[in-house]
Amino acid sequence: xxxxxxxxxxxxxxxxxxxxxxxxxSTQGFFTQMGQVAGVGVERPLDGRLTPPGAREIDPVSxxxxxxxxxPGPGDHARVTSMGVEKFIEQQLEPQKIDDxxxxxxxxxxxxxxxxxxxxxxxxxxxxxxxxxRRVTLLRAIYSERQLFEVMCEFWSDHFNIDPGKGDxxxxxxxxxxxxxxxxxxxxxxxxLRASALSPAMLWYLDGRANVKRKPxxxxxxxxxxELMELHTLGVHGGxxxxxxxxxxxxxxxxxxxxxxxxxxxxxxxSPQTDHxxxxxxxxxxxxxxxxxxxxxxxxxxxxxxxxRVVEIVCGHASTARFIARxxxxxxxxxxxxxxxxxxxASAFSTSKGDIRTTLCALFATPEFASSPGIKFKRPFHFIVxxxxxxxxxxxxxxxxxxxxxxxxxxxxxxxxPDGYPATAQHWHSTLLWRWxxxxxLANNQIGGTSIQRARLQARIGSDVGLMATLLGRQPRxxxxxxxxxxxxxxxxxxxxxxxxxx
Amino acid sequence: MPYTGNxxxxxxxxxxxxxxxxGHWVVAGGMFPSAVSSIAREYDRRPIRAxxxxxxxxxxxxVLALNAGKLPGTPLRIAAIAGGVIALLIALAGSAGLAxxxxxxxxxxxxxxxxxxxxxxxxxxxxxxxVLGWGFLLHAGxxxxxxxxxxxxxxxxxxxxxSSNPAPALP
Numbered sequence: 213x214x215x216x217x218x219x220x221x222x223x224x225x226x227x228x229x230x231x232x233x234x235x236x237x238s239t240q241g242f243f244t245q246m247g248q249v250a251g252v253g254v255e256r257p258l259d260g261r262l263t264p265p266g267a268r269e270i271d272p273v274s275x276x277x278x279x280x281x282x283x284p285g286p287g288d289h290a291r292v293t294s295m296g297v298e299k300f301i302e303q304q305l306e307p308q309k310i311d312d313x314x315x316x317x318x319x320x321x322x323x324x325x326x327x328x329x330x331x332x333x334x335x336x337x338x339x340x341x342x343x344x345x346r347r348v349t350l351l352r353a354i355y356s357e358r359q360l361f362e363v364m365c366e367f368w369s370d371h372f373n374i375d376p377g378k379g380d381x382x383x384x385x386x387x388x389x390x391x392x393x394x395x396x397x398x399x400x401x402x403x404x405l406r407a408s409a410l411s412p413a414m415l416w417y418l419d420g421r422a423n424v425k426r427k428p429x430x431x432x433x434x435x436x437x438x439e440l441m442e443l444h445t446l447g448v449h450g451g452x453x454x455x456x457x458x459x460x461x462x463x464x465x466x467x468x469x470x471x472x473x474x475x476x477x478x479x480x481x482x483s484p485q486t487d488h489x490x491x492x493x494x495x496x497x498x499x500x501x502x503x504x505x506x507x508x509x510x511x512x513x514x515x516x517x518x519x520x521r522v523v524e525i526v527c528g529h530a531s532t533a534r535f536i537a538r539x540x541x542x543x544x545x546x547x548x549x550x551x552x553x554x555x556x557x558a559s560a561f562s563t564s565k566g567d568i569r570t571t572l573c574a575l576f577a578t579p580e581f582a583s584s585p586g587i588k589f590k591r592p593f594h595f596i597v598x599x600x601x602x603x604x605x606x607x608x609x610x611x612x613x614x615x616x617x618x619x620x621x622x623x624x625x626x627x628x629x630p631d632g633y634p635a636t637a638q639h640w641h642s643t644l645l646w647r648w649x650x651x652x653x654l655a656n657n658q659i660g661g662t663s664i665q666r667a668r669l670q671a672r673i674g675s676d677v678g679l680m681a682t683l684l685g686r687q688p689r690x691x692x693x694x695x696x697x698x699x700x701x702x703x704x705x706x707x708x709x710x711x712x713x714x715x
Numbered sequence: 716m717p718y719t720g721n722x723x724x725x726x727x728x729x730x731x732x733x734x735x736x737x738g739h740w741v742v743a744g745g746m747f748p749s750a751v752s753s754i755a756r757e758y759d760r761r762p763i764r765a766x767x768x769x770x771x772x773x774x775x776x777x778v779l780a781l782n783a784g785k786l787p788g789t790p791l792r793i794a795a796i797a798g799g800v801i802a803l804l805i806a807l808a809g810s811a812g813l814a815x816x817x818x819x820x821x822x823x824x825x826x827x828x829x830x831x832x833x834x835x836x837x838x839x840x841x842x843x844x845x846v847l848g849w850g851f852l853l854h855a856g857x858x859x860x861x862x863x864x865x866x867x868x869x870x871x872x873x874x875x876x877x878s879s880n881p882a883p884a885l886p
Binding site: 216220221223224227228229230231232234235236238239241242 | 761762763764766767770771773774777778781782784785850851854855858
């Protein structure tokens with residue numbers, strides 16, 4: 213061996229060590245980038261100005277971000293301030309024009325679920341589909357820039373609640389989510405209702421598929437007709453009678469869905485594998501005589517046209533406008549919304565013939581909406597998503613995160629009855645302990661598959677006060693700043709604080 | 716406690732790294748035995764200089780490729796990744812010289828590709844040593860391979876064409 217100088221040896225050794233360290237560090241970044249491309253560990257970019265809210269009370273920008281989204285992330289306040297509240301609302305009402313590539317990346321791994329034809333989903337593991345739908349829903353709420361759209365998807369999912377645990381709903385609920393809820397979330401209520409009535413999942417869940425009149429003495433199944441009037445349109449005090457329920461049930465006889473098993477309701481038209489879950493109309497199982505719904509005549513012989521007549525009658529009813537308006541006001545204004553706001557929103561609903569965008573515009577324009585900051589108690593789903601967004605968390609929405617929702621009783625798509633998760637605060641007050649546990653775990657990176665870059669976030673925002681303001685949507689009060697310093701874990705304390713529980 | 720799946724994952728990862736390294740070394744030794752021999756001679760003559768040269772040349776190329784995502788513009792990113800991949804392939808071919816050198820000392824009478832295989836098995840086991848192996852020795856080995864390749868200049872000496880012994884005559 214040719215002798216090497218000591219200097220060469222030292223330089224080579226030091227260089228090799230430096231190279232190893234550089235490769236190690238670069239590899240970490242490389243795998244993070246690859247993960248981001250693959251949709252694992254996606255993080256909202258912390259670019260642009262991250263100026264936190266500067267007002268002492270919740271300003272209109274923070275208020276709109278709190279209500280129209282699942283909570284602002286770092287930089288959102290500055291972004292909306294620069295574009296203006298009206299422009300932001302306008303933008304959110306046109307979700308198809310908003311670039312949502314980050315959310316698409318985060319959910320791309322699960323795209324098989326909604327790209328496959330419904331019939332082929334029958335081959336999927338029935339225990340796998342609902343959890344995937346829950347993860348995707350959570351990821352969309354966290355990462356989507358189309359926040360109002362996601363908020364409305366949550367709203368309609370509760371309004372037209374379907375528990376995937378019943379019958380074939382575990383296979384059909386993902387399609388209901390895509391073709392009914394998401395397709396019409398900001399569209400027209402009439403079309404949304406019609407799509408829901410003909411959704412395979414709804415036909416299973418509320419027994420619409422079993423609503424048949426094959427013999428003169430056969431009684432129609434009233435289950436769906438009752439919920440259609442009580443929960444989906446008129447409301448329990450909407451002015452309908454038991455006779456109306458029976459008449460609507462008669463109108464809807466004959467609609468069924470091809471099932472997995474031959475249970476009698478789709479017996480004669482059992483289809484090949486590819487047609488599983490296809491919705492179809494059985495003329496011989498339909499009551500084609502004349503009916504009278506809410507005082508309006510439905511003539512005999514309309515066949516499947518009866519459904520359109522029913523949708524037209526119930527959607528055009530004043531009680532429906534009021535019922536939907538009140539529910540929207542509860543979601544966006546207060547648990548006990550002022551009558552004046554409900555009336556204004558109901559009027560917009562009626563005059564626009566159920567146009568959801570117009571209705572929401574009217575709601576956001578009410579003075580009652582503007583004067584209601586910080587009085588709504590976040591439901592657990594909203595609380596968890598807002599905490600993740602505010603801390604710019606990176607998550608795969610895996611089991612450890614979902615388990616917090618489960619413990620708080622707000623796992624998406626797991627409410628068993630058709631009325632959906634309660635919208636008002638009273639039901640959720642008992643979840644405080646688990647909210648605090650969640651805040652501690654999140655702040656200390658103790659949730660599997662979920663992480664926050666606390667030091668980097670704090671450095672980018674610039675100060676403790678800035679981070680507190682980002683979380684609270686306003687400048688912290690003296691006692692809040694004091695508690696942040698004294699608690700030893702200011703971030704956890706702030707997420708668990710009463711101010712963050714409200715929006 | 717780690718999950719069994721995690722243990723199996725890391726086991727498979729180490730096995731894959733071992734086989735990939737071994738495969739490249741044997742292929743290099745089998746295709747370009749003279750070139751690999753000349754690189755092995757550089758390891759005899761000036762291993763420290765090979766390492767130093769490798770650190771200064773191979774290092775930046777690989778680090779740049781791993782950080783390609785931070786570069787501005789797609790063409791620059793593609794160029795950085797391409798440069799890194801080419802550097803890695805050269806480093807693998809160069810480190811075959813180190814494998815051959817080890818193999819030669821283990822069994823001098825074996826043919827050159829066998830020396831690569833024998834030495835490669837031992838060298839591969841060293842490189843997959845947890846933390847120290849894949850965290851330091853692997854990078855140092857590859858960098859020295861790249862440096863030894865540059866020092867041997869196989870493209871000038873014509874050893875790249877001198878691929879192997881003539882095929883034996885058919886009976």
